[in-house]
Amino acid sequence: MIKAVLFDLDGTLADTALDLGSALNRLLTEEGLPTQPDHLIRPIASHGARALVALGFGITHEHPDFEALRQRFLDHYDDSFADRTCLFEGVSELISEIHRRGLPWGIITNKPMRFTDRLIPTLPFPVAPQVVVSGDTVGVAKPDPRPMRYASERIGLDPTACLYVGDAERDIQAGRNAGMRTVLAGWGYIADSDRPQEWGADVRIESPLDLLQHL
Template sequence: MIRAVLFDLDGTLADTAADLGAALNRLLAEEGRPPVGYERIRPVASHGARGLIHLGFGIDKQDPEFEDYRRRFLDHYEASFADLTTLFDGINSLLQALEQRGLKWGIVTNKPMRFTDRLVPALPWAVAPAAVVSGDTTGVPKPDPKPMLHAAELLGVPASACLYLGDAERDVEAARAAGMKAIIASYGYISDTDTPETWGADGFIDRPEELLDHL
């Protein structure tokens, strides 16, 4: 029996792509490069700084310029991380339904505490999360299961009694490794080249409220 629900943040609970994209485009402007359109930013927003820098500059973390771009990108994002970010439609009604069923909920994100600790309190939750675990809380991010297990411990619920909702392959991998049920948010930041049907999830939802069917 599911006793708690854990969520990814970017692309699952909150639509953060516009703020992430704005930070990337400010960095590109500094470098004299043209901006990237939102339609190209949204599918890679879940991959954070690494994915967005690759999108904007075509480089990976092995490139000697990567760390400088990453640092500056994060500085731009820090200046406006909540200007355009909103909760996805249906999230608050889902959280209220979870509360009515006596289920706890929490967040497990790869977003650094530097942002999570300020963004989460700034969002208009109908029900506050009972646990928040960031990408650097346990020293390792997803797909390592440690953040998932830590969240379950904070909630006081066995990992096997938790369901995790996310929009990336690493979300499913982490949930599986922690012994949790894994559901994919198809409304999230999934690109045309992703193959979520091969990720091994227990199901898919097109709208947040559909998660109730899996509890």
């Protein structure tokens, strides 16, 4: 029996792509490079700063300037991380119903605490999450299962009693490796080149409220 529901943040609960894209495009403009359109940014928004810098500058992580560019991207994002970010349609109603059913809920994200701890209070969740685990909370990030185990420990449950919802392959890997049931958020940041049918999620849903039939 599922006794708690845990979620990824970017691309699952919150649409953060516009603010991430704005930060990237400001950095590109500073460097005299063309900006990137939303339709290219959105599918990789869940993959974080490294993927966005690679998109914008066409360089790999091994490039000598990569880390400096990533840090500058994060500084730009720091200035506007909550300007246009919002909850996906149906998320607020979903959280209300999860709470009504007496289930704890929480967030496990790869977003650094630097942003997570300030962004979550700005989002109109009807009930506050009972646990929040960021990408640097336990020193490792998804797909490592340790953030998942830490979250379940914080709410006093075995991971096998938890359901995890995310939109990226690493979300499904981390949840499965921790022993959680996994749900793929089909409305999230999934690229045409992704192969979500091979990720091994227990179920795929296409809107937040579809989750209710699986609890």
